[in-house]
Amino acid sequence: MQKTSENFDVVIGGGGIVGLTLAVALKSALGRGASVLVCDPDIARPDGNVWRATAIAAGPRKMLQTLGVWDALADIQPITKMLCTDSRLADPIRPVFLRFEPPRPGEYFAHMVFNAQVRDALKIRAVALGVDVRELSIADFTADADKTDVTLTDAARLSARLLVAADGVNSKLRDKARIRINRRDYDQAGIVATIAHERPHDGTAEEHFLPDGPFAILPLTHNRSSIVWSDKRPNVANLLARDDADFMDELTRRFSLRFGDFNVLDRPTSFPLRMQYARDYVARRFALIGDSAHVIHPIAGQGLNLGLKDAAVLAEMIVDQMRLGLDPGTSAVLTAYQRARRFDALSMGAAADSMYRLFSNDILPVRLIRDLGLGLVDRAPPLKNLLIKEASALLGSVPALLRGDAL
């Protein structure tokens, strides 16, 4: 048998945005004082959909800025205002029930960015900082009291003091660690597409609550918008099977008239929607971050933001340990990480689930109550500010990186 030849402090399985952010945070703080490896079989492959975009909340944005990644992004669109409506598809007008504006000019609660640009900037930063990035998967691992022995798919064997799974919703590493999940599939799927339109959006994001699912229009740079169109699964399958003209007809019924003429820039793709939680976030010398730990309904646009908060919290705990010359993979560190993150992710998922239940229906009494509720929230600035803080990932205990402080 080949002998273990390389020792790492932290090995990260999964080089998506969350896994790479953790790697960059660790190396930015510890430099040569920490050895970090990221393995991802798709790390060198360009992202399939260069248009896929995400709303990054204020806290995670500060972290990416502190880590020297934000300023490398070519297309950053602040969300200057958010409008919510509640209507049926056939209604001639969609009255606005709730609007959010930044608490102070220039203090945006979120920005829209392209995922591929964020991932590329993180990859470049990681390599510049000395993160070992390999285009491989983790084939197997076994943990003992002092370390985890890891085998890569090229048969290389190495050891890590901590193995972190950032390998997404269908995490194989989570399965190998025998961590079970709770999962509920929604009856909806989400279509994402990028639209170029004639008139400007002025940075306004719109969320139209329709009976079959929310339809979000999120502003991108240069008169472009990203749509996240949640609808019943059979409707989505049917929509994507239709020809382009039929798809455009359905889109036109939902897309705002205020944008003038528009066309779709990419091939619309769909994602089945689910709520999923790992029952444990940690095992011996092992931790889950990002979608491997939790997946929530995209209605509030918070999935990636939760994952980035995991990375910020875990990075801070590992850095604190290692600066004292201590082991980053002890059960004390991992228990503290689980305690800090599991409840937060559960409560955000529960909030997104409640929004899904409350809004994805056409039951008249429920509509009346929710519209009354939206109207009340709209007239209550302190409550609105609280919601903005929550959506900015700046409520409760905020890790240093999300406050914009370096570790």
Ligand SMILES: Cc1cc2nc3c(=O)[nH]c(=O)nc-3n(C[C@H](O)[C@H](O)[C@H](O)COP(=O)(O)OP(=O)(O)OC[C@H]3O[C@@H](n4cnc5c(N)ncnc54)[C@H](O)[C@@H]3O)c2cc1C
């Ligand atoms: C329709 C839709 C809209 C959304 N909109 C938003 C939004 O506006 N804001 C927001 O915050 N969130 C949003 N989300 C959620 C967000 O997209 C995810 O939470 C986020 O992409 C998860 O990032 P991740 O790095 O954890 O996982 P992923 O992006 O899935 O990355 C996992 C990585 O692991 C790698 N990998 C897989 N298997 C292995 C293996 N065996 N070994 C090594 N590597 C492996 C993969 O190649 C990949 O690079 C949305 C989700 C959907 C479905």
